[in-house]
């Protein structure tokens with residue numbers, strides 16, 4: 600039996616345009632996945648192997664999972680979310696062989712299983728592993744060897760332009776006053792992750808409702824109050 604117990608087949612509906620900013624990451628992912636699918640002959644001619652696995656790393660809430668889903672949606676691939684017993688691939692930290700009782704720890708078994716399964720994936724089956732972590736430094740190097748998860752892509756926190764893009768994506772679907780400007784808001788949200796920007800928008804909605812149960816629109820004032828209540832959580836160590 601597989602150590603990767605929870606396996607779910609999903610058809611995600613996340614499109615590239617649902618992700619604000621991160622244009623370079625999107626481009627790199629497209630090239631990595633779509634080129635081998637579109638030009639198998641060139642790969643054969645040059646005798647180069649398409650990648651089997653990609654590791655997306657970076658601070659929490661900055662669109663790693665969204666990227667994996669958009670990749671599947673846009674390339675017409677199935678998305679199989681795999682969670683190890685301890686949830687994310689982080690659980691496969693360098694604890695290999697370091698079981699306190701001197702025996703093989705749970706992580707050892709999960710890691711060995713994952714390595715076996717990775718090595719067993721035939722390129723012809725068109726399976727690509729996209730893994731995500733906040734801590735690439737603790738991933739066992741065995742996982743990152745050529746032929747396994749051998750591409751690393753940094754997904755960083757959004758810069759000012761990306762914050763504006765994320766806000767625009769979210770504000771489009773909210774009933775906002777004309778005074779609400781993504782540009783003005785973005786100048787106050789440096790250091791926020793994408794997930795935090797989304798939470799902030801929700802908070803602003805709640806503020807508007809607290810003020811008036813029948814509020815029709817969210818105004819800049821509501822956003823300002825929401826910002827006061829909010830503390831972003833990405834810390835410096837998480838940023839490359």
Ligand code: ATP
Pocket residue numbers: 617618619620621657658659660661662663664665666731732733757765768792793794795797
């Ligand atoms: P973690 O490391 O915590 O698992 P993650 O990097 O995988 O986080 P996601 O799960 O992709 O982050 O993002 C969480 C949520 O934040 C998304 O569902 C989305 O609502 C929002 N979000 C994050 N980044 C963006 C973005 N660039 N554009 C639009 N929404 C975003």
